[in-house]
Amino acid sequence: MIRENLQRLLDELPPHVRLVAVSKTKPAEVVKEAYDAGHRDFGENKVQEMVAKREQLPGDIRWHMIGHLQTNKVKYIAPFVHLIHSVDSLKLLRTIDKEGRKHGRVIDVLFEIHIAKEPSKFGFAWDDLRQLMEAGEWQRLDHVRICGVMGMATFTDDTSLVREEFRTLAQYFRSLKEDFFPDKDHFREISMGMSGDYRIAIEEGATIVRIGTLIFGERDYL
Numbered sequence: 001m002i003r004e005n006l007q008r009l010l011d012e013l014p015p016h017v018r019l020v021a022v023s024k025t026k027p028a029e030v031v032k033e034a035y036d037a038g039h040r041d042f043g044e045n046k047v048q049e050m051v052a053k054r055e056q057l058p059g060d061i062r063w064h065m066i067g068h069l070q071t072n073k074v075k076y077i078a079p080f081v082h083l084i085h086s087v088d089s090l091k092l093l094r095t096i097d098k099e100g101r102k103h104g105r106v107i108d109v110l111f112e113i114h115i116a117k118e119p120s121k122f123g124f125a126w127d128d129l130r131q132l133m134e135a136g137e138w139q140r141l142d143h144v145r146i147c148g149v150m151g152m153a154t155f156t157d158d159t160s161l162v163r164e165e166f167r168t169l170a171q172y173f174r175s176l177k178e179d180f181f182p183d184k185d186h187f188r189e190i191s192m193g194m195s196g197d198y199r200i201a202i203e204e205g206a207t208i209v210r211i212g213t214l215i216f217g218e219r220d221y222l
């Protein structure tokens, strides 16, 4: 089924939208099925789980960190992580830079921005992110490369609210692009959309969708 689920999604996605298959809670054998179907981009939300699966799976997988990341755990994924979607503080950005330097890498990251109505979701408040950008320290962190933004919409059936939140995230992206990255090709990613709302996200400009349930089925736990 995994192969069919992947193919159905890939057939539907426009060519400029990348699919991150969210494999959190699923064992390595299940991830391997998607790998054998040709997929290479996988998303995890826990450091230990990502590290454990990486050890059991082929080395050409591109691992995406999509969950909240504690600074003291960055060191475990710094040697290999492909893209960190969930940078939500300057402290975390500095730590990723420091670990990138240690490993001789420039680590690609996205800024997670809080767009949902729920207070519990992580991410920068837009005003705080603007301040961070204007302060300018980020420009001296040369072992991180800021590639765009990530956000999660409110978990709701109200599709107009979800659309509004994704639209807001796309506006934030354009604002950052214009003011801080006008000539930077790498600043081009908008990571938004999950199993329940990826179609809306694509309509509102997503370049990366993060999909778990529609590929791997329901999870037993979070």
Ligand SMILES: *Cc1c(COP(=O)(O)O)cnc(C)c1O
Pocket (backbone or CB within 6 Å): 022, 024, 045, 066, 067, 152, 193, 194, 195, 196, 210, 211, 212, 213, 214
């Ligand atoms: C779990 C998760 C997803 C995927 O959710 P599904 O509804 O299973 O597609 C996407 N993004 C983040 C940040 C997640 O934690």
